[in-house]
Amino acid sequence: MDIALHLLVFLFLAAFVAGFVDSIAGGGGMITVPAMLLAGIPPLETLGTNKLQSLFGSGSASLAYGRAGHVNLKEQMPMALISAAGAAVGAVATTFVPGDILRLALPFLLIAVAFYFALKPNVGELDRERRLSVAAFSASIVPLIGFYDGIFGPGTGSFFMLAFISLAGFGILKATAHTKLLNFGSNFGGFLVFVLFGVVHWQLGVAMGIGQFLGAQVGSRFAMKNGARIIKPLLVITCVGLAIRLLMDPTNPLRLWLGW
Incomplete structure (x- = not known):
């Protein structure tokens, strides 16, 4: 389908903002997916196209954090491949796993993540004791979150950050970079x-990927300059905003069940 110029500009700007937010706290899909649906892109094509443009944003942020020394991209590559495999399995599983279960539980999981970061005072820049070995983390947490991203998606970055901070003992900037x-x-x-x-x-x-790439470059530099004082509140706001958006969806199973 052909995209009118004004819609293309609108979606480029939406991708730029999404890249900025996603490079710091995750949740960029909360911006790009509704924007594409609003522009008239069919739902399934919206999901596929969102994955393509998200590659530019996450790749751009990875390069920025890697160049600054916050993550060793070569050492982390095996973990990234495990994440990819988990997501591929999850994407295939969308054909037979009931998505309503995830849509029902996800807003409350995101609110719980927001409370964790808002109320835990020692989430800062410094690393703490690791609770799970690299091998155990790679074999369990990484494919599980990757599977979730393939089967549903919203909040994946927030869940990776929570895992890195609570189980790997990373400081918040290091967790963001590795995510x-x-x-x-x-x-x-x-x-x-x-x-x-x-x-x-x-x-x-x-x-949209070009917009994502540019937004992620700006966002990652902003995060590295300001550290926990910007990452932590933006992460809380993103999780709460995504939870509210999911709950306000007219097709949300909870709303249908309550008759809202």
């Missing part, structure tokens, strides 16, 4: 499945 490459992996795994199903709008995805 981006794993998010790139999960985006790539899901993207491959959507390509096989032929539901990716390539021109729009690349155009």
Whole structure:
């Protein structure tokens, strides 16, 4: 389908903002997915195209954090491949796993994550004691969150950050930096499945991807300059905002059950 110029500009700007937010706290899909639906992109094509443009944002942020020395991209690559594999399995599983269960539980999980970061006073820049070995973390947490990203998606970055901070003992900036490459992996795994199903709008995805790339460059530099004082509140705001958006969705199972 052809995209009118004014809609293309609108979606480019939405992707830039999403890239900025996602590079700091995750949740960029909260901006890009509704924007594409508003522009008239079919739902399944929206999901496939969102994976393509998200690759630019997560890849851009990964490069920025890697160049600054906050993450060793080469050492983290095996973990990113595991994340990609988990997401690919999750994307395939969307054909037979009831999504209503995830849609019902996710807002409350996101609110719990927001409370964790808002009320835990020692979430800062310094690393703490690791609770889970690298091997155990890679074999359990990474594929599980990757699977979730492939099957549903919203809040993936927030869940990776929570895992890195609470189980790997990372400081908040280090957790943010390590999250981006794993998010790139999960985006790539899901993207491959959507390509096989032929539901990716390539021109729009690349155009929005450029916006994502630029936004992520600005956002990652902003995060590295300000550290926990900006990452922590933005993460809380993003989680709460995403939870509210999911609860306000007219098709949310909870709303249908309550008759709202």
